[in-house]
Each structure stands twice: as structure tokens, then as C-alpha cells.
Amino acid sequence: MDSDLFEEKLTESIKRAVTSIARPTLEALKNASESETGNAKVQLEAMVKAVELGMRKKVPVCQDTGTPTFFVKVGKSFSSSDILCQIKESIKNSVERATDQVPLRPNTVHPISGENPGNNIGRHIPYIEWSICEGDAVDIFFLPKGGGSENMSQLNMMSPGEGLAGVKNIVLERIASMGGKPCPPTIIGLGLGGGSNIAMNLAKEALLRPVGENHEEEDISELERELKDSANQLGVGPMGVGGKTTVLDVHVEYAYRHPASYPVGIVVQCWANRRGFVTIHSDGSVEVKY
Amino acid sequence: MKTLKTPIDREEVEKLKVNDTFSVTGKVFTARDAAHKKLLEVHSEGREVPFPLGEYPCYHCGPVVKNENGKWKLLSAGPTTSMRMEIFENRFIDSFGTRIIIGKGGMGDETLGALERHGGIYAQFTGGAGSLAAESVERVEDVFYLEELGIPEAVWLLEVRDFGPLVVTMDSHGSSLHKELYEKITNNLSRLKGRFSEEF
Numbered sequence: 001m002d003s004d005l006f007e008e009k010l011t012e013s014i015k016r017a018v019t020s021i022a023r024p025t026l027e028a029l030k031n032a033s034e035s036e037t038g039n040a041k042v043q044l045e046a047m048v049k050a051v052e053l054g055m056r057k058k059v060p061v062c063q064d065t066g067t068p069t070f071f072v073k074v075g076k077s078f079s080s081s082d083i084l085c086q087i088k089e090s091i092k093n094s095v096e097r098a099t100d101q102v103p104l105r106p107n108t109v110h111p112i113s114g115e116n117p118g119n120n121i122g123r124h125i126p127y128i129e130w131s132i133c134e135g136d137a138v139d140i141f142f143l144p145k146g147g148g149s150e151n152m153s154q155l156n157m158m159s160p161g162e163g164l165a166g167v168k169n170i171v172l173e174r175i176a177s178m179g180g181k182p183c184p185p186t187i188i189g190l191g192l193g194g195g196s197n198i199a200m201n202l203a204k205e206a207l208l209r210p211v212g213e214n215h216e217e218e219d220i221s222e223l224e225r226e227l228k229d230s231a232n233q234l235g236v237g238p239m240g241v242g243g244k245t246t247v248l249d250v251h252v253e254y255a256y257r258h259p260a261s262y263p264v265g266i267v268v269q270c271w272a273n274r275r276g277f278v279t280i281h282s283d284g285s286v287e288v289k290y
Numbered sequence: 291m292k293t294l295k296t297p298i299d300r301e302e303v304e305k306l307k308v309n310d311t312f313s314v315t316g317k318v319f320t321a322r323d324a325a326h327k328k329l330l331e332v333h334s335e336g337r338e339v340p341f342p343l344g345e346y347p348c349y350h351c352g353p354v355v356k357n358e359n360g361k362w363k364l365l366s367a368g369p370t371t372s373m374r375m376e377i378f379e380n381r382f383i384d385s386f387g388t389r390i391i392i393g394k395g396g397m398g399d400e401t402l403g404a405l406e407r408h409g410g411i412y413a414q415f416t417g418g419a420g421s422l423a424a425e426s427v428e429r430v431e432d433v434f435y436l437e438e439l440g441i442p443e444a445v446w447l448l449e450v451r452d453f454g455p456l457v458v459t460m461d462s463h464g465s466s467l468h469k470e471l472y473e474k475i476t477n478n479l480s481r482l483k484g485r486f487s488e489e490f
Contacts, residue, residue, distance in 0.1 A: 039309060039457050043416050046455060050368075050419035063354045063366040063420035103365070105354045106441055114324075116440040148371045148395070148417065168486040176479045179468065181371050181395035183417035219490060230486075234478050235471065239417055240395060241457060242471050272418035 001083050001284040003090055009286045010094035010140070010278055015102045016290060017142050017276035018060045021051050024211040025187070025248060025273040032185060032238070032245040040243030047238070047271055062272040064146035065104040068095045068126035071143065071208065075135030075282075083280060087138070088128060095119075095126045107147075129201070141208055142276030149182040149270040155200055158262040167192065167264055168227065174266050175231045175247065180240015183270035185248045187211060188227070191265035194255030199265030206251035207269045215252055224250045238271075248273075291454060297345035298389045300409045306458050308465045312413070313454025314390070317431065317447060319343070320351040322370055324443035326378035328435055333385045340434045341447060344387030350375055350394070352442030354420065355430070362430040364448065366420030369394040372412070380404035392456060396468035402460055412460035415453075426453040 020026075026048070033044035054061035070091055074084065098104055099120045108120045120126070133139075156170050171190060191202030214221035227250040237243025248271065257263065277289040294302055296316025306312060319341070321329065332339055353367035372393030375382075379397060382388060383404035390410060391401070394417035405411060415423060427448050434445040459467040 039311065042311060042455050042457065046416035046419045046422055050416070050422040053421040053425060054366075057421065059421050059424065060354050060366040061421050062418040063352065063368050064370070064418075065354065103354060103356055105352065105366075109440075118440070146418070151371070163488050164490050165486040165488050169483050172479055172482055176475045179395065179472065179475070180414070180417070181373060183394065223490075230482050233482060234475050236475060237471075239414060239457075240471065241414070241459065241467065242474075270418055 001080070001086070001280065001286065003086055006086070006286050007090050007094045007097065009288050010090060011097045011101065013276035013278045013288045013290070014094060014098040014104070014142055015058070016288070017274045018065045018102060018104065018144050019054045019058050020274070021061060022210060022273050022275055022290070025271070026051055028211050028248045029185070029271060032248070036238065036243050036245060039241045040237045040245065043238035043241060044245070060102065060104070061274065062146060062270070063105055064148065065107065066144035066146055067107055068120055069143050069145065070126055070128045071141040071205065072128055072130050073133045073139040074130065075137045076132050077136035078138055078282060080284065083138070083284060087140070091126050091128060091140075092121060096121055136282040138280040140278045140280070143207065144274050146183070146270055146272070149186065149268045152178045152182040152268040153200070154266045155196055156264040156266070157196065158264055160260065160262045162262070168230070170264055171227055171266060172230055172234070175236065176234050178268070179236055182268045183272065184236055184240060185238055185245045185271050187248050187269040187273055188231070188250045189267040189269065190227070190250060190252045191267070192252060192254040192263070193257035194263060195258070195261065196263055198255050199263035200267065202253040202255060203265035203267040206253045207267060208275065209251045211249045211273065220252050220254065224252050293452060296347070298347065300389060303389050303411055304409045304462045306411050306461060307463070308458055308461050308467045310458045311455045312458070313452045313456060314347055315451050315453070316449070317346045318349050318392070318450050318453060319346055319448070320349045320353065320446040322350060322352050322443050323374055324439045325435065325445045326375055326382055328439065329445070330378060330381055330385060339386070340445070344389070347390035347392050348382070348388045349392045353446060355441060355446070362433060364424050364427045364430055364446070367423040367427065368418050368420035369415045371395045372397050376401060383408055383410060396459055396466070402464065402466055405460060405462055406464050409462045411458050411462055413456040413458050415456055423453065426450050
């Protein structure tokens, strides 16, 4: 695989990601706009307009282009170790290139001193979450997520005795208390079980699932629908100005847990649900999916 | 939609009530956490701030900008979460007399009090709609503290035309949409929580 070409395609995917939003999310915003009135409608219309402008003028829809975070899913039959060794370096180069060319906002700062290197590169950043899955290709997802929604993340170590009703209460309490801060209508990623880090990871990964797509297990899917319907009865509304549309979707992922722990991870995505997706096929060819 | 021109006139601002929409034409400056801190420091040391902060709206925003042949161009400039500035805003308004604060997500009681004292409002621009906000920016007039604070945190003085839609969510008469809605949301929450079952 030609690393220059790979980096060019990755940069293209980053650019596409920040200058538009995922199509099912855009459709959901348009539908919501039809059912709202007054200032709720004004907000949704501005959102749709911003997406159209971003796409037409090739500028970031939202100025907060996030902390560069990637999910790399390696198919277990993918055979080129040379390519795998190159991915990390290429992601770093592409982030630097995109920061300059798109441009992205230089968001990466030292956690203590606040020093900003200006290129979105720093210790552990871009962050890459690696996993091995079925198949013979490598899928690279890019999730540019703003700080406003990320700041609403929450880990709850519930008492198992609180049960499922306790989970639902916690999620609704969170959505109610964050109000307009995470730029609603949001997408809620919910990670149940595992351990502290697992619940948070699952919650974030749940956000990779397209809006409108429910979990493959019927019981979980039912839970997602119940949480979504309930959240939309809270009355937070688009940008917290009141209304019927508080969340566009709730995505739940779960892992088996310790009998004494019930971790509940909540990660929130703003309406500007941006993502990139690049696949490296088994023959080394690179495809920008979005 | 009503358009307010800068320098900001107190009487015009006082006419605006919660839920009204308006736009701004003239100058607007950006200030986030670090800029609030910086400007307050400059003021408390008795030094001059770079321009009259009371005449223009203060916009909680860290933009995406590009430098083309030595000239700054603003590409995307939606609001940031205003609540982070709650620890500074009442002192900021008291020190500089700023009458329009623009951001997202709303602010707290300290800010509401300062707005009432100075005849000011807090208004929301749609969060995330950075490309739409940039459309109304005609040019970057100047930038301050860029080297010290970096692009997102620097103070950008912008010339805007019909910057909006802005929704008033806190007005100069002590009303706050955020407070009103919070009560409703809390009631809805207790009703919904009572309905949840354990069944799986």
C-alpha cells in the first residue's frame, strides 16, 4: 500500500467527516424540524442550514472539530502486517495534514500546562482504539466529537439492587440535568456492565452505530426505544429551548458484569454527529466510505 | 427578525424579552475561559483593554480560522458552552458594562443578576451551526492575545452582518428560559421516573 495515497484518503475522510454529518442524522433532524414549532423549529432549521453550508463550502459544520479519536477494527484474516504497522503513523500524519488543510481547530492541549502544539498531535493523541474482529479488511472510524457533548459523559457505579429501573432513572436524570449544554437533540451512548473502563468504552463505541438503527437483540432494542421515547417527553428540546426533540436516538451496548458491580457509562453525542469511515481491503486498496 | 446595530443601545436591549429572536450587525468579539480571565486581569491591574468591551456583544466562541496571505479568514464559528464562563461573567459585565452575551446552554444566577443590573441580555446562537455563523462574518477586524492564548481562546474582533438567529433566553428583567424550563423538566422527570419498571 502506498502510504502517501493512504494518508491522502484518510485526510479526505477527515475532511468529509467535519464538513458534513452522517446522513441518517441529517434526515432525523429534518423530520424533527417538521414536527416542531417556534424557537425549537428555528434551532433545527439553523442546524440543517449549517450542514448544507458545510457541505457546499467545504468548511467545518461545527467549529469544534474534537479531539482526534479513531477506532481501528482489524479483520482477523487481514494478512499484511506491514500495513498494520503503518496505520498509527499514517493516522498521525493525516491528522496533522487535515489540521492544516481543512483546517481543523487546533484542539489538542497539554492537560496541565494548557500548552497548544497547534497541530492536534500530542502524547496519546490522536487516540486509537484497536480491536480484532471477523473478516479480512481493516475498518478505520474517525469520531470528531466536540468538547461540549464530551463534558456530559458520566460513569455511574450503581448498586446492582437498583436494577434496570435504576439504570433508566440515571439516564433520564442525566439528560434532564444537562439541558441544552451538549447541543441537543443528542444521541445517547449507553454502556452497561463490564467494568468502569468497559462501560465507558462501550458507551462511546455505541455512538458509531447509525441513528435509527437499534441493537440486534430485541430486549436491548426495546430498552433503547423506551429510553428514547421517555427522554423526548422531558421537554428539553433542540438547544434546550424547549420542545419535543431532545434525543435523536439512544444506543445501548452491554458486557457481562461482576455480580457486585453495575457500571453504567453514558457518553453523549451532539446533533452534529460527524464521523469518517475508511476501509483497507485485503488487496491493500483503500476505500473512503464516508 | 429585529436587527440590533452596534454600538449597543441599552434601551433597545431592554426591550428584548425571553424567547424573542434577533440578529446583530456591527462588531462582535469572541471570549472563552482564558480570554475572560485575561481581560479581567488586565482590568484589575488598571491597564487598558484593547477596545471598548461594553459597546459590542461578547460571543462565547472559539472559531476555526485560516490565515491567507497574512489575512485571517473565519471559516466556522458556533458558540461554546456558556456555563463555563459563569465563574467570570458577573465580574466581566460589572467591569466592562457588556450588555449582550451570546453563547449556548444558558448561564446561572450570578450572570442573571449582572444582566439585570446593567440592562443586558443573554442570547443563544444555535450550537454546532459554525458554518452558518461564519456566513454572517464579513471580516476579521483584529485579534488579541493570539500568541499567548492560541486560536480557540484568543479574542477575535469580528465585523458581522445579520448575525443570527439569536434567541433571548435570559433578559434584563430577571427572566430566564433556562430556569423556567428546568422546573418543567424536573416535573416531567419525576413523572417519568415513577413509571419505569424492572421488567426485562
